[in-house]
Amino acid sequence: MSAEAHAHGHADGHGHHGHGHHDEGFIKKYLWSTDHKMIGFQYMFTGMAMALLGGFTVYAFRMQLAFPGISVPGYGRVTATDYNALVTTHGSVMIFWVAMPVLIAALGNYLIPLMIGCDDMVFPRLNRLSYQIFLISAIVLIASFYVDGGAFGGAWTSYPPLSAKAEFSLTPKGSTLWLLAVALEFVAFLLGGINFVTTVMNSRAPGMKMFDVPIVVWMIIIASILFMASVGPLVAGAVMLLFDQQLGTGFFDPAKGGDPVLWQHLFWFFGHPEVYVVLLPAMGIVAEIITVFSRKKLFAYKTVLYTAIGTGVLSFFVWAHHQFIAGIDPRMANIFSVTTLLISIPVAEMCFVYIATLYGGSIRLTTPMLWALAFIGEFLLGGVTGIFLGASGADIYFHDTYFVIAHFHYTFFPIAFIAVFAAVTYWFPKMFGKHMNDTLGKMHFWGTIISFNFIFIPLFVLGARGDHRRIYDYRHFPDLMKPGMQDLRILATVALLVLLAFQVVFLANFIYSLFKGRKAEANPWNANTLEWHAPSPPPHGNFPEGLPTVHRGPYEYSHPDRQDDFWPQHLAGDARSAQS
Amino acid sequence: MSDTAHAPATADHGAGHGAGHGGGGHAHTNYVKIWGILLALLVVSVLGPMLEIRVVTLITAFGIAVVKAYIVVKYFMHIGIEKKYVGYLLATMIALMVLMVGGISPDVLKHDGARWENVAAKKVVTEGQAKGADHGDAHGKTPEAAPAAH
Ligand code: HEM
Ligand SMILES: [Cu+2]
Numbered sequence: 009m010s011a012e013a014h015a016h017g018h019a020d021g022h023g024h025h026g027h028g029h030h031d032e033g034f035i036k037k038y039l040w041s042t043d044h045k046m047i048g049f050q051y052m053f054t055g056m057a058m059a060l061l062g063g064f065t066v067y068a069f070r071m072q073l074a075f076p077g078i079s080v081p082g083y084g085r086v087t088a089t090d091y092n093a094l095v096t097t098h099g100s101v102m103i104f105w106v107a108m109p110v111l112i113a114a115l116g117n118y119l120i121p122l123m124i125g126c127d128d129m130v131f132p133r134l135n136r137l138s139y140q141i142f143l144i145s146a147i148v149l150i151a152s153f154y155v156d157g158g159a160f161g162g163a164w165t166s167y168p169p170l171s172a173k174a175e176f177s178l179t180p181k182g183s184t185l186w187l188l189a190v191a192l193e194f195v196a197f198l199l200g201g202i203n204f205v206t207t208v209m210n211s212r213a214p215g216m217k218m219f220d221v222p223i224v225v226w227m228i229i230i231a232s233i234l235f236m237a238s239v240g241p242l243v244a245g246a247v248m249l250l251f252d253q254q255l256g257t258g259f260f261d262p263a264k265g266g267d268p269v270l271w272q273h274l275f276w277f278f279g280h281p282e283v284y285v286v287l288l289p290a291m292g293i294v295a296e297i298i299t300v301f302s303r304k305k306l307f308a309y310k311t312v313l314y315t316a317i318g319t320g321v322l323s324f325f326v327w328a329h330h331q332f333i334a335g336i337d338p339r340m341a342n343i344f345s346v347t348t349l350l351i352s353i354p355v356a357e358m359c360f361v362y363i364a365t366l367y368g369g370s371i372r373l374t375t376p377m378l379w380a381l382a383f384i385g386e387f388l389l390g391g392v393t394g395i396f397l398g399a400s401g402a403d404i405y406f407h408d409t410y411f412v413i414a415h416f417h418y419t420f421f422p423i424a425f426i427a428v429f430a431a432v433t434y435w436f437p438k439m440f441g442k443h444m445n446d447t448l449g450k451m452h453f454w455g456t457i458i459s460f461n462f463i464f465i466p467l468f469v470l471g472a473r474g475d476h477r478r479i480y481d482y483r484h485f486p487d488l489m490k491p492g493m494q495d496l497r498i499l500a501t502v503a504l505l506v507l508l509a510f511q512v513v514f515l516a517n518f519i520y521s522l523f524k525g526r527k528a529e530a531n532p533w534n535a536n537t538l539e540w541h542a543p544s545p546p547p548h549g550n551f552p553e554g555l556p557t558v559h560r561g562p563y564e565y566s567h568p569d570r571q572d573d574f575w576p577q578h579l580a581g582d583a584r585s586a587q588s
Numbered sequence: 589m590s591d592t593a594h595a596p597a598t599a600d601h602g603a604g605h606g607a608g609h610g611g612g613g614h615a616h617t618n619y620v621k622i623w624g625i626l627l628a629l630l631v632v633s634v635l636g637p638m639l640e641i642r643v644v645t646l647i648t649a650f651g652i653a654v655v656k657a658y659i660v661v662k663y664f665m666h667i668g669i670e671k672k673y674v675g676y677l678l679a680t681m682i683a684l685m686v687l688m689v690g691g692i693s694p695d696v697l698k699h700d701g702a703r704w705e706n707v708a709a710k711k712v713v714t715e716g717q718a719k720g721a722d723h724g725d726a727h728g729k730t731p732e733a734a735p736a737a738h
Contacts (some may be wrong), residue, residue: 237684265712273692324684328691335701337694 029494043256044130047336048118055110062101069094092161099164107424117230123540125213138199145192152185160186168260172252201232215558220564221552227292239283247275276327284323290427301377302369307561341400348398375449379430390418411471433563442525455510462503466496
């Protein structure tokens with residue numbers, strides 16, 4: 009790594025500070041770094057730690073649902089207020105502190121400069137600030153467990169009037185800290201998004217034209233733009249809610265002439281685009297992996313790209329499908345039903361394109377490929393059940409039942425975990441220069457996928473039987489204790505325990521491979537994109553032999569005129585002068 | 589996204605210099621001047637509605653907000669370099685704003701339905717209108733004094 013010395017210093021702006029280079033200390037290297045890869049890792053490990061919190065909370069409240077009133081091992085008795093706080097924390101953490109940081113911030117930071125062939129983000133200090141604000145937001149959220157009244161329990165959607173008044177929420181400080189944490193998190197991602205978009209606009213390797221940019225990079229960019237365009241009204245709404253909580257204003261308080269439904273609009277105007285903010289990067293990851301492991305060109309690159317943009321645009325037109333029974337104008341409900349059904353078309357189209365990519369390929373069922381394929385299958389189930397919910401008539405019945413819970417977990421789990429496991433197992437050799445253990449990887453895969461379905465299929469059934477969500481103890485509701493219902497709850501909880509247990513396999517594999525894994529060469533999967541041209545792991549500055557030049561698109565696999573079945577983007581020359 | 593790729597240094601320019609030097613002896617845009625313009629516009633946008641003429645209120649409140657947003661985007665967000673994006677960005681965001689307000693208004697501007705009535709909201713509106721009528725008598729129509737409800 010002799011390149012370290014001269015590459016160093018570039019990322020730090022123009023280095024006008026007038027001092028020479030000294031050895032990076034631990035703090036400078038790991039905690040105060042401006043290197044995009046290190047910031048990516050910071051986001052990734054913080055996200056993983058938060059995933060443990062998200063997992064622990066769901067363990068505690070699912071145990072309460074399956075075995076009401078027991079003392080949960082490792083937690084104790086779950087009281088009704090505990091239950092609310094646990095559910096709220098689970099939802100908020102998984103979406104804002106796991107899916108967002110890992111999919112967008114961690115992978116975006118790690119991959120964008122490497123995949124577009126430059127040495128760092130264009131605003132490295134802004135990048136560092138982004139992570140630091142994110143870290144503070146996580147700390148604020150965790151701190152809310154320790155204040156008077158405990159953590160907020162008004163659900164991740166934080167609907168007023170419950171969230172607006174301490175008399176209702178019983179968490180005078182917790183609800184404010186929750187809002188503050190979410191607002192800080194938004195600031196962090198706004199900074200990150202600006203950085204991503206500017207970097208891809210300005211720093212692509214010479215020769216890399218718009219349609220040579222890998223799909224995953226495009227997806228992260230589209231997602232960042234969606235986020236930036238949708239979050240504004242919610243930030244304003246959050247300030248208004250904060251005023252309602254702390255200053256006694258009545259924006260959302262009907263008793264003062266306010267309107268609680270207004271919050272729902274502001275929340276979902278952001279909230280629905282947000283689901284595509286996390287979906288699109290996941291779709292991008294899958295595109296990279298299925299092309300590599302079927303040795304085929306992505307079927308219809310431009311279609312995927314335009315479809316993704318179209319999905320992004322449409323995602324702004326569907327938000328009120330979350331409010332069909334909130335008393336919204338029924339004529340609006342009709343419109344939003346139609347737009348909701350429309351948006352399933354581009355999403356389905358992307359899935360078809362991926363299946364068409366696989367068709368006729370020489371498929372290698374490696375661990376990342378298994379995850380990518382599972383993503384398509386499981387996500388389809390989530391999307392299809394969305395159609396039921398999008399029909400406003402059906403949703404009057406389904407709303408707030410476990411059917412909705414199962415629906416969005418069939419979308420979110422594939423996004424936040426299946427796609428992320430695909431990404432981590434695929435890029436691990438690049439990130440750490442080591443291979444992960446394949447046997448453990450496959451064990452983890454099957455254990456997770458099977459138990460995942462055993463959790464949520466029962467919840468579909470329960471939901472169809474009318475099982476209401478956000479209930480602390482079903483024994484108070486004889487209608488929801490009909491024969492078999494509690495058995496299904498127990499089944500889902502037991503499957504959850506199995507799923508959680510299998511994550512130990514992942515963590516063990518991760519840590520074991522980090523230290524003891526087989527050494528990985530620069531391009532172990534024979535892939536085309538630029539990050540595989542850099543050494544594994546890439547040094548500070550990424551490309552010690554100089555920044556690459558791009559000669560072709562990212563998915564030239566099995567080109568008929570070429571001996572090798574892959575054709576890296578940076579190689580000069582036509583097909584016949586094959587070298588590799 | 590432009591079709592040609594530039595060296596990373598161009599984009600880092602702003603950040604590197606902004607942080608590296610205290611006072612700029614550079615050929616930078618004069619940020620203080622722009623800030624002054626924004627301040628002047630702010631004063632107009634506060635004074636304008638005080639005339640209590642509906643058209644003037646709309647122009648000075650919303651019209652000037654758009655102009656200010658444009659200036660911020662152009663100079664402080666440095667999008668002046670990529671001129672055509674300023675227009676696209678503004679147009680997109682305004683379209684989104686219209687969409688959002690359009691989607692929300694049918695709900696939040698409605699204060700009664702077949703089986704319900706938002707008494708408190710109606711009361712705030714009538715009170716506000718009465719208050720407006722009191723001191724805006726010269727013009728006789730000043731509904732903008734009742735924004736408290738929404
Ligand atoms: C493919 C098309 C999709 C359709 C047609 C659709 C439709 C819907 C509808 C109508 C609801 C409201 C149900 C109710 O509350 O009664 C809903 C809820 C939800 N959906 Fe989707 N959805 C789709 C995709 C997604 C995706 C991709 C995600 C996540 C990445 C997602 C996440 C959610 C979440 C989180 C909720 C529940 C929010 C809550 O009330 O807590 N959906 N979906
Ligand atoms: Cu939605």
